[in-house]
Amino acid sequence: MRIHVVKREDCPLWKKILLYVGAVALALVLGGLVLLAMGVNPLEYYSKMFTMGMIGNKIAYKAVENYLKILVPLILTALGLSLAFKMRFWNIGGEGQFIVGAIAATAVAFLTGEALPQPLVLVLMCVAAMAAAGLLGVFVAALKVRFGTNETLLTLMLNYIALYVLTFLGETKGDWNFFLNPQSARPTFGSFASLVSFPKIMLGKFGLNICVLLTIVIGVLVYVYLKRTKQGYEIAVVGDSMGTARYAGMKVNTIVLRTVFFSACLIGLAAAFKVGTAGILSTSITDDVGWTGIIVAWLAQLNTVGIFLVSALIGVLQFGSTAAAATFSAVDSSFADMLQGVILFLVLAADFFTRFRVVITKKEVERHG
Numbered sequence: 001m002r003i004h005v006v007k008r009e010d011c012p013l014w015k016k017i018l019l020y021v022g023a024v025a026l027a028l029v030l031g032g033l034v035l036l037a038m039g040v041n042p043l044e045y046y047s048k049m050f051t052m053g054m055i056g057n058k059i060a061y062k063a064v065e066n067y068l069k070i071l072v073p074l075i076l077t078a079l080g081l082s083l084a085f086k087m088r089f090w091n092i093g094g095e096g097q098f099i100v101g102a103i104a105a106t107a108v109a110f111l112t113g114e115a116l117p118q119p120l121v122l123v124l125m126c127v128a129a130m131a132a133a134g135l136l137g138v139f140v141a142a143l144k145v146r147f148g149t150n151e152t153l154l155t156l157m158l159n160y161i162a163l164y165v166l167t168f169l170g171e172t173k174g175d176w177n178f179f180l181n182p183q184s185a186r187p188t189f190g191s192f193a194s195l196v197s198f199p200k201i202m203l204g205k206f207g208l209n210i211c212v213l214l215t216i217v218i219g220v221l222v223y224v225y226l227k228r229t230k231q232g233y234e235i236a237v238v239g240d241s242m243g244t245a246r247y248a249g250m251k252v253n254t255i256v257l258r259t260v261f262f263s264a265c266l267i268g269l270a271a272a273f274k275v276g277t278a279g280i281l282s283t284s285i286t287d288d289v290g291w292t293g294i295i296v297a298w299l300a301q302l303n304t305v306g307i308f309l310v311s312a313l314i315g316v317l318q319f320g321s322t323a324a325a326a327t328f329s330a331v332d333s334s335f336a337d338m339l340q341g342v343i344l345f346l347v348l349a350a351d352f353f354t355r356f357r358v359v360i361t362k363k364e365v366e367r368h369g
Contacts, residue, residue, distance in 0.1 A: 004359040011354045019354055023346035024313075031339045038330050045324055045331065050316060053323030061206040063323070068208075069277060070287070071315040072215050073098075073270040077293035078311055079222050080266030082302040084137075086226070087239045087259050089144070091137065093155030094267050094290025096162035100136050101129035101268030103166060103179075106192065106281045110178050113195030121196045122276060129272035130265040136162075137264025138257055145253040159290065163283075170283050179281060193279025211273040218266070223304040235259055267293075292318075295344050301351070314340060 032042030047055075052067060054060035077094050084091035105125040112121050136158060143149040169179050171187050181190035200207035226232035234255050238245045245252050270289070275281055296314055300306030321336035 002361050004361065005356050006359050008355060008357050016354045019350040020347060023350040024343055027339060027343040027346050030342055031335070034335075034338070035331065040328050040330055045328055048324040048327055049320035049336075052316065052320045053326070061204075063319075065207060065209070067315060067319045068212050069274075070319050071311055072209070072211050072277075073274045073287075073289050074292060074296060074315060075215055075308060075311045076218065076270035076273065077267050077289050078296035078300070078307045079219065079304065080263045080270070081293050082297045082300070082304070082307060083222070083226075083235065083266070084260055084263040085297055086302050087235050087256065089141070089256060089260055089263075090152045091140075091155055091260065091263055092152050092294065093137065093140065093158050093264075094293050095286050095288070096155065096159035096290070097133040097136050097264045097267040098271045098274075098286045098290050099159075099162040099166050101133040101271030102275045102281060102285045103169070104132035104268070105129040105272040105275050106179060109192040109196050109276070110190075113192055118196050122198060125196070125276055126269055126272045129268040129275075131268070133268025133271065134261045134265040137267075138261040141257050141260035145256055166281075166285075167283055170281075189281045191280040196276070197279050198273065198276045209277060211277060215273070218269075219304060219308060222266075226304065231255075231258070292340075295340065299344060299347050 028046065032046070035042045035045050052063050054063050057063065077098065080097075081091055081094055105128055108125045108128045109121065112124060116124070137155075140149075140151050140154045140158065143154065144151045169177065170189055173180060173187050179189055181188050184190075198209055198211050200209050201213075202208075226235065234245070234250055237248065237250065238252055238255050238259075242252055245255070267290070271285070274289075275285060278285070292314060296307060296310045299314075300310040317336040317340055321331075321339075325332050325335075
């Protein structure tokens with residue numbers, strides 16, 4: 001018996017959807033078995049998780065506001081990473097780029113918050129965050145195109161360098177360190193919420209942060225950029241084959257530098273939105289969004305619309321599991337991380353079967369008379 005893996009010529013859309021939905025459903029079933037083993041009713045837990053604890057909650061609008069605070073940076077980070085991934089540039093530096101963007105935005109808030117109008121300060125925060133993150137990203141890209149260095153390793157190491165810089169700023173007292181609260185006896189980051197913050201559009205008691213609307217607009221612009229512009233076409237060609245791109249006369253090095261810069265800029269903008277909403281810097285400002293963004297980008301198959309949908313699901317898993325953990329003490333919020341990993345594994349398996357099929361044939365035994 002022989003087993004062959006054969007590439008599919010085409011997989012119907014309905015079959016793809018069925019496989020992906022089945023993969024997520026199977027992950028939930030496996031998660032339910034884990035919950036049963038812990039003595040927790042899976043239906044009750046999932047009900048609490050997917051509704052994010054809003055049922056019967058008099059301040060359910062606050063849950064939605066907090067959920068959107070998680071969702072916005074996740075979408076932007078995944079969008080940024082998808083740009084680089086489409087070009088087969090493996091930007092694993094989302095965490096580091098997010099951190100430097102947050103530091104730059106916070107610096108602008110403290111240095112200009114009292115001197116300039118709030119709208120201008122917010123714009124400068126976004127520009128500074130995008131520039132800082134973009135420069136970090138393009139630094140790795142420049143080494144890649146000039147010396148052929150491994151971008152995966154470099155971006156990974158820069159994540160830790162950025163984290164150590166952030167930790168240093170949060171633990172080192174001195175007259176130069178304006179990031180800290182001068183009234184605190186021990187080193188703690190100071191708040192700039194009284195100086196500047198992103199405004200909300202009030203819909204009754206619910207406050208819709210303007211960052212949500214800006215994220216939707218940016219998502220539309222990224223979609224148009226990839227599907228309707230020359231630069232988007234170039235990204236697709238370089239991702240398929242650098243050799244083909246060069247043969248077609250494209251300036252591959254320029255395309256790589258430009259795209260990675262844009263990729264990191266979006267992650268920096270996500271950081272500006274996050275820190276500008278929180279009003280304070282912290283060593284946990286990323287909430288691991290750089291790593292989660294990679295999962296979102298791949299689950300969505302680098303599709304812009306898919307990134308919004310997958311981010312919404314992952315956001316529910318993360319925020320909802322925290323709400324559920326408050327009710328079910330036997331299960332902590334890390335259950336969402338495990339469930340997220342299972343979903344990724346099974347969706348990738350489903351993706352394999354949308355691209356390939358397994359053919360089993362009987363091996364004929366030759367007989368010689």
